[in-house]
Amino acid sequence: MCASTKPANAETRCADNEEDCQVPMDEVLVRRIRRGDRPAAELLILRYQSKAFAIACTLCDGDREAALDCTQEAFVKVLGGIGAFKGKSSFYTWFYRILVNTCLDRRRKRIRWERLFPGRGLRFGGKPSDEPAIEELATTDEADDPQAAVFGSVLSQDLEKALTALPEKQRTVFQLKVFHGLTLSEIARMTGAAQGTVKTHLFRATRALRAALREWGEDERIER
Structure with a gap:
């Protein structure tokens, strides 16, 4: 062994x-x-x-x-x-x-x-x-809560648009980190970028996405 x-x-x-x-x-x-x-x-x-x-x-x-x-x-x-x-x-x-x-x-x-x-x-x-560009974010069954399913679909579309608007390097780093749980050092080795550069891309991507999706955090319908 x-x-x-x-x-x-x-x-x-x-x-x-x-x-x-x-x-x-x-x-x-x-x-x-x-x-x-x-x-x-x-x-x-x-x-x-x-x-x-x-x-x-x-x-x-x-x-x-x-x-x-x-x-x-x-x-x-x-x-x-x-x-x-x-x-x-x-x-x-x-x-x-x-x-x-x-x-x-x-x-x-x-x-x-x-x-x-x-x-x-x-x-x-x-x-x-x-096929949707990214996986649906809503976890609620549509038959149980159609309104929540609609909101989830719209949020998914808004996230897709926000991701698409990011510069390619920021988008790639964010996807590898958030969707796949890779470490900054792993992403750095995969992309050939310095770890500090990867960290900067992640910070800027996160900041841009938060700004683009700010209204969702303020919407009382999804704070239930």
């Missing part, structure tokens, strides 16, 4: 006894993949696919199809460029930086598409979508 309270020791044991390691470290899997070990590649994908898809969903504004495309594209880039991984950072950091950049690149392309075809009802990729 490779389980240990000290990851460095676990990695050493895996490196010395790769074939016997039941829970190999990422770096061990990377070495196996470089040797053409397909099961190692499948294990690495399985290890990260759920969280990667969840992050992609957020960065793709709730578009599950786009999120799936970005997640798959990120894995293709990682496996195809595995030789470029030098181990200067963790595989976790390297992979998620590729994923975030892939999602942001798609977002920029979608924005350019929407500028070319404003108000045409065409989603980037040519397919219409009825």
